[in-house]
Amino acid sequence: MGMNVQGRPTQQVAESVAPSSTFTGNRALQIEESLIFEKNAFDETGVDLPEPVGVNRLGAHARQSPINLPGLSEPETMRHYVRLSQKNFSIDSGPFPLGSCTMKHNPRLNEKMARLPGFADIHPLQPQSTVQGALELIDELAHWLLELTGMPAVAMSPKAGAHGELCGMMAIKAALIDRGEAKSRTRVLAPESAHGTNPATAAQCGFTVDAIPADETGRIDLEALRQKMGPDVAAIMVTNPNTCGLFERDIRAIADAVHEAGGYFYCDGANFNAIAGKVRPGDLGVDAMHINLHKTFSTPHGGGGPGAGPVVLSEALAPFAPVPYVVKEGGRYHLVETRRAAEAEGESHAGGRLTAFHGQMGMFVRALSYMLSHGGDGIRQAAEDAVLNANYVLARLKAEMTPAFDGYCMHECLFDDEFLKGTGVETIDFAKAMIDEGYHPMTMYFPLVVHGAMLIEPTESESKQELDRFCDALLSIARRAKAGDQSLKTAPHFAPRRRLDETGAARNPVLRWTPAE
Amino acid sequence: MTVRYTKDHEWVRMDGDVAVVGITAHAAEQLGDVVFVELPSKGASFKQHADMAVVESVKAASDVFAPISGEIVDVNTAIVDDPARVNADPAGEAWFVKMKPADPAEFDGLMDEAAYNAFTENA
Numbered sequence: 001m002g003m004n005v006q007g008r009p010t011q012q013v014a015e016s017v018a019p020s021s022t023f024t025g026n027r028a029l030q031i032e033e034s035l036i037f038e039k040n041a042f043d044e045t046g047v048d049l050p051e052p053v054g055v056n057r058l059g060a061h062a063r064q065s066p067i068n069l070p071g072l073s074e075p076e077t078m079r080h081y082v083r084l085s086q087k088n089f090s091i092d093s094g095p096f097p098l099g100s101c102t103m104k105h106n107p108r109l110n111e112k113m114a115r116l117p118g119f120a121d122i123h124p125l126q127p128q129s130t131v132q133g134a135l136e137l138i139d140e141l142a143h144w145l146l147e148l149t150g151m152p153a154v155a156m157s158p159k160a161g162a163h164g165e166l167c168g169m170m171a172i173k174a175a176l177i178d179r180g181e182a183k184s185r186t187r188v189l190a191p192e193s194a195h196g197t198n199p200a201t202a203a204q205c206g207f208t209v210d211a212i213p214a215d216e217t218g219r220i221d222l223e224a225l226r227q228k229m230g231p232d233v234a235a236i237m238v239t240n241p242n243t244c245g246l247f248e249r250d251i252r253a254i255a256d257a258v259h260e261a262g263g264y265f266y267c268d269g270a271n272f273n274a275i276a277g278k279v280r281p282g283d284l285g286v287d288a289m290h291i292n293l294h295k296t297f298s299t300p301h302g303g304g305g306p307g308a309g310p311v312v313l314s315e316a317l318a319p320f321a322p323v324p325y326v327v328k329e330g331g332r333y334h335l336v337e338t339r340r341a342a343e344a345e346g347e348s349h350a351g352g353r354l355t356a357f358h359g360q361m362g363m364f365v366r367a368l369s370y371m372l373s374h375g376g377d378g379i380r381q382a383a384e385d386a387v388l389n390a391n392y393v394l395a396r397l398k399a400e401m402t403p404a405f406d407g408y409c410m411h412e413c414l415f416d417d418e419f420l421k422g423t424g425v426e427t428i429d430f431a432k433a434m435i436d437e438g439y440h441p442m443t444m445y446f447p448l449v450v451h452g453a454m455l456i457e458p459t460e461s462e463s464k465q466e467l468d469r470f471c472d473a474l475l476s477i478a479r480r481a482k483a484g485d486q487s488l489k490t491a492p493h494f495a496p497r498r499r500l501d502e503t504g505a506a507r508n509p510v511l512r513w514t515p516a517e
Numbered sequence: 518m519t520v521r522y523t524k525d526h527e528w529v530r531m532d533g534d535v536a537v538v539g540i541t542a543h544a545a546e547q548l549g550d551v552v553f554v555e556l557p558s559k560g561a562s563f564k565q566h567a568d569m570a571v572v573e574s575v576k577a578a579s580d581v582f583a584p585i586s587g588e589i590v591d592v593n594t595a596i597v598d599d600p601a602r603v604n605a606d607p608a609g610e611a612w613f614v615k616m617k618p619a620d621p622a623e624f625d626g627l628m629d630e631a632a633y634n635a636f637t638e639n640a
Contacts, residue, residue: 445576445577502550503549503575506550506552507550507552
């Protein structure tokens with residue numbers, strides 16, 4: 001037996017010279033992936049199918065030209081989509097501090113529950129006697145939502161926040177029609193800082209939108225609001241906590257003002273995560289509020305899955321709720337699916353049907369899993385921790401960055417670009433520099449009422465260690481900007497792509513792949 | 518030729534008895550690269566401060582308000598076809614609409630250039 005002479009250097013080479021580029025365009029294991037259509041596999045097929053036999057009855061409808069779909073094999077297909085997925089940033093890759101989006105952790109328990117065959121493998125058209133568990137789950141989730149919001153009725157079928165807004169505003173419109181006031185009450189009030197969906201929803205329902213100014217603390221100017229009230233006001237749309245991350249302290253007075261004027265109070269529930277288990281919207285005078293199950297109750301979103309936006313309704317609006325809804329009778333559950341069936345049950349559901357089926361079942365399962373695993377006290381603690389985390393970030397970042405408003409915040413903290421004045425660095429550059437540091441940027445340039453806004457929502461999911469790393473990175477960027485580091489202007493430097501030509505993409509969008517000539 | 522300005526960053530210039538309306542260079546710079554413009558139709562009438570047109574940049578969508586009351590007599594379709602013109606020459610070639618003023622007093626009530634410049638510096 002001789003000595004093994006296959007030794008190789010196992011220490012770092014003292015001096016290394018890095019190449020400026022690679023032959024393939026790949027950077028180590030970061031693969032430069034082409035579009036699936038660019039793989040030029042049109043003449044190939046990944047699956048062998050038998051030639052059809054017998055008479056082709058398609059006649060003139062038979063395809064005349066090749067279908068031109070890439071025919072990749074299974075390993076090629078797997079690699080393509082796995083490589084694409086590796087370019088994606090998600091809450092499972094790192095903190096996702098998008099303000100107003102509540103990108104909290106999606107517990108794996110939710111996923112396990114949603115994959116139970118009794119929930120995953122059912123069809124909305126199968127006999128109700130065979131899906132009793134699913135109907136019970138919808139009913140139980142509805143009960144939790146009513147309990148948490150202190151409201152008497154809920155519509156489960158809306159499929160996202162904006163869809164929920166539409167449902168709520170349509171209920172308000174229906175109530176006004178019922179009162180014979182639809183023609184006279186045409187104005188909807190919304191703060192200047194509102195989510196864009198608020199005025200869009202109001203306009204979609206045929207209302208005109210009137211902006212409510214904010215006071216110097218970032219909240220609704222109550223006096224200005226009172227002056228805007230009148231017999232033509234249909235509703236007010238308010239987010240609480242608002243999009244500046246602040247609790248509207250005058251919320252009861254705001255509700256009273258709109259009710260005295262004969263209008264309704266629509267609350268945008270996008271920020272319910274900050275107050276769930278702490279405050280019941282029903283106690284604040286809310287008439288309708290959507291709940292983003294995908295924000296508050298941890299179901300995946302932002303490309304990770306469909307949203308779900310159930311809407312809770314007050315006594316005044318409950319008769320205008322849509323169908324379907326679940327009822328329990330003698331230990332059995334059934335769906336009431338039409339207005340007429342609701343009337344036969346002695347209920348008014350004048351809203352009719354809003355979607356084809358019953359809502360986002362998969363999200364219902366995940367949301368109820370979250371509720372049951374956390375319990376009422378856990379949901380309250382999640383809200384408290386979300387607010388604590390945001391205030392910790394606010395307190396640390398204050399050292400270099402300029403908060404838009406004084407005082408504590410709720411679940412998100414808002415900065416303006418005052419601290420960047422004179423540095424040549426703007427909010428957009430700051431956000432791109434965050435990508436270089438491995439962080440998804442916060443919400444930028446929103447709300448519109450704050451110049452160069454940076455809205456950070458850390459959520460309750462992040463540990464103190466993670467928040468500290470995040471704050472250290474942002475403080476470092478802020479200090480570099482103030483020290484005149486012009487490399488920030490061209491960040492990101494280490495991402496697979498640098499600055500994209502957003503103007504070119506908006507002016508000349510290329511939405512379809514076409515083969516090279 | 519006298520040009521008057523609004524707090525919402527529109528300019529208006531009298532060309533005979535027709536008012537030419539556009540957005541200011543300050544507004545165009547703040548918006549960034551304009552990618553979309555929506556104009557009212559000819560013959561439409563607007564009250565002063567009513568939203569009349571939409572201008573969209575990569576950053577944001579904004580309403581353009583009627584600086585004075587009146588009827589739209591002409592619209593500049595060239596900026597709809599090529600929104601980049603709004604950034605290139607906001608005060609000249611990239612005018613938005615021409616209006617027949619309903620009340621000449623409204624024009625006189627707007628800011629002159631010195632007042633507008635002071636307004637944007639303080640904003």
